[in-house]
Amino acid sequence: MSVSDAAGLAETLEDRPPATRMAIAVLALVGLLVASYLSMYKLGMLGVIQCQIGSCETVQASAYSYFLGLPVAYYGVGAYAAILAVALAGVQPRFARERWVALALFGLSLVGVLFSAYLTYLEAAVIHAWCQWCVISAVLITLIFLLSLPGLRQAR
C-alpha cells in the first residue's frame, strides 16, 4: 500500500467507524496468538513446535531468540497486547478521533516493524534458517504499521 493509497483510504473511511482500527485489532489479536504460541514453546509447555515450513526449532533454539535476557516472543506478546488494547480503544466513538490513539498505534507498530526487521535480518543472514511463525509475525506487524498511517493523517 502506497502512502497515497493510504491517504485515499483515510478519506473514504473518515465518516465511518474506523475500519483500519478494526483491521489492526484483528491483526494484533492474531499476532498475540502467534507470539503466545512461541512463548508457550519457550516456557516448555509444548512438546514440539508445529512447523510446516522452515526450521522453527533451529531459530527458536538459537541464542538470537533472546533479547536483553528475555525470549523475543515475550516482547511480541507485550507489543501485540498493547496494540490490541489501543486499537480497541480506537474503535470506540469516544476515542476514535483522539490524537494519542493514532500516534500510539503508529509508534508501537513502528518499533515492532523495526524489531521484526532486525529479527528477519538475523534469520536470513546469521541463523540461515526461517521460522514460519516469525515470518507470519513480521508480515502482521508490517500490515499493522501500514494500517496505522491513515489514522495518523486523520488525527492531525
Added chain:
Amino acid sequence: MRKERSGRRLPAASRGGYCCAIPRPRAPDGAPPPHPEESVPRPAPQPRRSSLLPFYVILGVVALGGAFVLFRQQGGGGKAANTLTPVTLTPAQLQSVPGISKGRADAPVQILEFADFQCPGCRQFALFSEPLVQEWIDNGTVRFTWYEFPLTQIHKNAVLTARGGRCANEQNKFWEYHEATFAHQAEWSEADDAAKMLGEYAAGAGLDRAAFDACLLSDKYQKEVSDSYQLGVNLGVEGTPTLIVNNKRVERTPSTRADWQALIEAETRSAPVTAPSLDGASGPVPVAPAPAADSAAP
C-alpha cells in the same frame, strides 16, 4: 457522505458518534453546534452498537479459535484433556534398553523421561521442574530414569549430546553432565564444534575429561541411544520431554511442586505397595559401566 466532511472536526458534534450522528446538546458548550450540512438530505444515522457488532463477533471468533488451538497444542501432540494414557510397557522392554536412573530401584513410582538435550522444552523441564521431584527421589518414593529421544531431523547435536550422557554415566556423573549440558544449551545447539564444548562442560562438572573425550569422539553408545529412541517410538512418544509414570504417559508435564505432588500421590494411592521393580536387577545405575571405565572416575 463525502460532502458532509466539513462538520467532522467540531468536537461537540463528533464526540459520542463517528461523525454525523444527531448532535446532542452538551451542557459545557452552551451554544448549539453549527450544522453546516443541515439542508443536505442524509440517510438516517445507524445505531453505533450495530456497526461495531460484526467487528466484535470477528474478534471473538478469532480469539476463541486461537485459544482453542493453543490449548490443544499444550502438552504436545494435541491430545485431549485426559492427563494419563496407558502405554504398553513391559519389564522386558525396559530391560532391553536400560535408561539412566536415580532413586531406589523398588520405588513405588517409576518415572521415565524421554528427552533430547537440544530441545528447549527439555531444558526448561530439566532445570526448573525436575529438581522439584528430588525430595521424593530422596525419600524412596520415586525412581527417575532418563531415556534418550534425540530428534535428529531438527537437532544437529542431539545424538552427540545423548551419547555424551552415556559417556558421563561411565564415570557415574550423568546427572552432573545433564545439568551442565542443559544449562549451556544455547551455546552448543548449533555449534559445529559441540564435541569440544561438551568436553569443557564435562571437565567443569568434575568429569575426567580425557576419558570423556575418548568416549565421545568415537561411536560408543550409538546403539544404546538408537535403541532408546526406538523404545520411545514403540511406546508412542511423539515429542520431548515425555514422561511415563508407572506405565502411563503423562500428557501435561508437571512444572510446579504441586503438580508433582498430585501426580505422585495419585500413584502412591493406586499403586500396590509391592510395585514391580522394573529394572531392579541392574542395580543403582542400570547402564552397568565396564569396571575399567569405573576406575577412571576421579
